[in-house]
Amino acid sequence: MTATTPQLRRVALASALGTSIEWYDFFIYTTASALVFNHLFFPTLSPIAGVLSAFATYAVGYVARPLGAVVFGHFGDRIGRKKSLVWTLLMMGVATFLVGCMPTYASIGALAPLLLVVLRFVQGMAVGGEWGGAALISVEHAPKSRRTFFGAFAQIGSPVGLLLATSMFAVLNGVLSDEQFEAWGWRLPFLISIVLVAVGFVVRMRIEETPDFENADRSDVLPIVECLRTSWRQIVVGLGVFAGGFAAYYLLTTFMLAYTTTQLGMPKSVALAGQIVAAVVEASLMFVFASMGDRYGPRKVIAWGAVAGLVWAVPPFWLFGTGSAFWLCVGVGVGLIGVTATYSVGAAYVAQLFAPRVRYTGMSLSYQLAGAIGGGLVPLFSTASLEWTDGHYWPVAVVTVVFYAFTLVCLRIGRVGTSVTTPAKVAL
Template sequence: MHDVRTVRNPSLLRLAAASLAGTAIEFYDFYVYGTAAALVLGPLFFPTVSPMAGTLAAFGTFAVGFVARPLGSALFGHIGDRRGRRPVLVASLLLTGTATVAVGCVPTYDTIGVAAPVLLLVLRFLQGLGLGGEWGGAVLLATEHAPPGRRVLWSSFPQIGPPLGFLLANSVVLGLSATLSDAQFASWGWRVPFWGAGVLAAAGLWLRSSLAESPRFLEIDDHARVPLAEVVRGHWRLVLLTAGALAVGYAVFYTVTTWSLAYATERLGVSRPVMLTCVMATVVVTGALTPLPALLGDRYGRRPLCLAGCAGVVLWTFPMVALLATGEPLLMFLGFLGAMLALLMMFAVIAAYLPELYEPRLRCTGAAVGYNLGGVLGGALTPIVATALAEHGGRVPWGVGAYLTAMGLLSLGCFALLPETRPAVAAAPKATPSTG
């Protein structure tokens, strides 16, 4: 068993740093595609349709990555529950990095015709497959090494990885946008961020090569033969509830970071660098603040923070879209920031919360499948739905606000049906999910 002294163990610090770096690299791979889909992939890979239809088609290939993520979580979850959390981190990073580099090498429609979007679709699927395994392995290594009283804090380090990955991806795109002409960026500049993924993946593999296996996994003596089958058979309701609970977080994040780029540049005439700067500033602030709600989650419980975050989204979505429609950088930033801070209340604690809902022998599969199904519900279709709603509205996309509000209410209801898992306040063992 682990006590509070484990927190001071330098190996835990190294593990947290490696988990953070790994999730940052993998989410860099995933986000750079979303940014490219919003800015350039439509005309390059779907030039035979209208600009709006091209954007929707590009967002369709974006959505395929989310569809693949639950499949990846089932595949890598099986490995994580049967063979250990550490192998998952290496294999998922290798797959995602290779697919991302390959995206940067795909010829456009003008060169190879319909084969171009088909290849894009396949590689995006492989990206999602790898990322589906990343999250579960990373957060479980952090959570299962940490003592019960600090699980949320230590598991929040991998959660800082996605904002860092987004910041890195968009910093590269912003730098290229500022130094290249539109023609140069459309010709070859958009490929550079994808090629850079190869260097990052190599660095991530080196960092993860020396990680120790989770001590909690090593204690398990009755590994599930087919973890996914046991999860579906015995915990299907829990999987559906966690997927619905997380849907609003994905919806908000990809509304802010992906759809808003296309909407503001195409409909409002805001320049690409201005929009990227607004979004990046928002992500920097929320990423830096991640440990604060994590500390609250350790002290007051996971569920109250999640309920508060959902309520915040419901209250702020209409002000956010109104501020976005102004096209003013400061007002857009404030709108994005309010929504992302509400999101942060949930995602700072969820890396500890989801694994605690499952017994250790199934949690790599159960937690990852629920997490990534939430991505399908909230992330895959959000840019497509938001684009369609905004197209048929006025200057202020109120339909997008209504959509996000509905997602917030869905997630609020799902969190209300989930139990608390913080050890100090959990109910009797008979009614409480495993907190080991």
Template sequence: MLRLATASLAGTAIEFYDFFVYGTAAALVLGPLFFPTFSPVAGTLAAFATFGVGFVARPLGSVLFGHIGDRHGRRPVLVASLLLTGASTVAVGCVPTYDTIGVAAPLLLLVLRFLQGLGLGGEWGGAVLLTVEHAPAGRRGLWSSFPQVGPALGFLLANGVVLGLSATLSEAQFAAWGWRVPFWAAGVLATVGLWLRSSLAESPRFLEIDDHARVPLAEVVRDHWRLVLLTAGALSIGYAVFYTVTTWSLAYATERLGVSRSVMLTCIMGAVLVKGSLTPLVAWLGDLHGRRPLCLIGCTATALWMFPMVALLATGEPLLMFLGFLGAMIAFIMMFAVIAAYLPELYEPRVRCTGAAVGYNLGGVLGGALTPIVATALADQGGRVPWGVGAYMTGVALLSLVCFALLPETRPVPAAAAEPATG
């Protein structure tokens, strides 16, 4: 289990590195380089729009790779998704800017960002299911937290590279070529990930299935459509919180408040580091006390914290901004630490790879794709404190709270270690 969970963690860290490094670049440099004819705010909005395309592609990746995972096994998904995401990320670093090839530059960005999202849409389902379906029933939450730590590590690695480049390069050097280096590094990371995953065993739960779904998506839509919609709505606040902190606030503070890029990256990375460190502990609590109660607590905490968070951000003071981000990340991980066990347990094994991944990534469209765009537009209409962003985030949190309240609990009881059948 330790070897398997470690390989899953490494893979999700690498793939989310690819995804996050684009978000950081979108917040810092892609607007001026690829949309130079736009105003600063419009350029940022356009860059965030290309960022959002990756989220739109993720559910499609869930369908494509979910079909493979439910029909042919979880393991092939891990290799194919990593190859696609890694190759498209390296290619982003090679795209000429608008000044060189004109409108073709942002169009290429859109295509490559779409391919990134397509690959990541398959990654989460494959990595999580391979871990969950190997784990003993009473420890699914704990073992599945390993791939859930991967996004935090990927984010820290992506932003650590950007922070290092920001500290050693001038603004002109960073804009000219420095921003490309993190994308090129994805090729090395993808090679490492493929080596780690080359010898993983197939899920025993998948091998036990005698009657595989012919068209998994059709079964999910026919039999589990309500469950997919509820999980998407429930997870939307987690995505919204994460990308408000890690992407929108970075652009807002550097452009509107005059905070340096290095200070903002340090504040955000500190909060994400704490979030990643707490993930196994919270997941273990989910094994003890249930998945749903922790999700309800996380949603409630998020709804209560969004107005204080934007107020602390607006101060421009590093310590206060860090505290605002930290509170948001702790509320976030109360939900997402247990999701890797919770979502697969909601679906029957024959359509689990498709159902869990589609619900997970539709939540990304609702929360991750829209939030930086909506938050940027709302902040541009307000004063120094972006209260509109706080109101929007609180509304999303309340929507997710209702959705979690309508979902069942799935934690296996000690006397029944068999596969739950709540789907």
């Protein structure tokens, strides 16, 4: 199979479209958590405490992601990448739609945030199983010399989903009053997602199973058991590869929304503009770095991104403090360059670490553990640190440095070959 075949084009479209929908669903919850959920579901708390509680429900999705990786990784390794992907898409779509139908604290009291947590958990399960399958559908269909490039089709879903979600909220914030937005406007992005899910379902039903899965030895063994027994080192290395970029990404997007609007008093429209810039930068550079990964090797590109992230750990907060929309966008946009470098080639790099029979489980677990820590716990910790330090940003900058340093350490100890068809040996 070559990169010009109709099937490979369908695979790339299915991977990109499906992950875009999944991340759109995930990010509209993220954005709503930062902007309105504190008022709607935690109205008795202080502004910072309300945001912190909203992020706690948001973090539940990240805690659920590793569980989703195990459950859907099992099915993806045992019965097929395609079937697992279809189920994750449907789960995410239904859960997101139901969030849009949710009564608030004013209507049903404490039951409202409890139901919100349940639906967020389902979202986390779905996205936990989604990424590994979407990445493998692209990587395992692609020619070996282009697997880093085609792996980026799964990665492009994150900035596209963020762009769609943020643009939706930005438009609603611009055309609706604050009262209208909090009363019913915030529900629209959640309700509309059901249409996108239907489109993604049709596209994914048209793709074929991957050759690597068809040729893999699928003897009667639990993938998670075999993966933990034989490939736990690779899981740690894969986690480290994504950890720095994830932490920086969510600090520059999710945490930035709460920090600039709640702590610095900047308008929501300015903070949302920063998120749009983040999505545009990531989307525009994704395939640039992916092509560089095929040419120079994904390991080098990840290292370049991690070093850039270390250098840029503190400057964004200086720029946020100016109160200028322009400098806020510069702080976010430059920071996303390093994030994109690490993220764009991560799928192909981590796929190299695992044998096909446990690849869905192994790479999903690596990715989702990194997401649970970098995307779930880090924004929660960072928001809480505003209370501890009277609004100072230094703990957030320290977290960014630590996570990017961890990425570099894992790259150093996780030297892998270029073959994605055999398990790589990790030097530890």
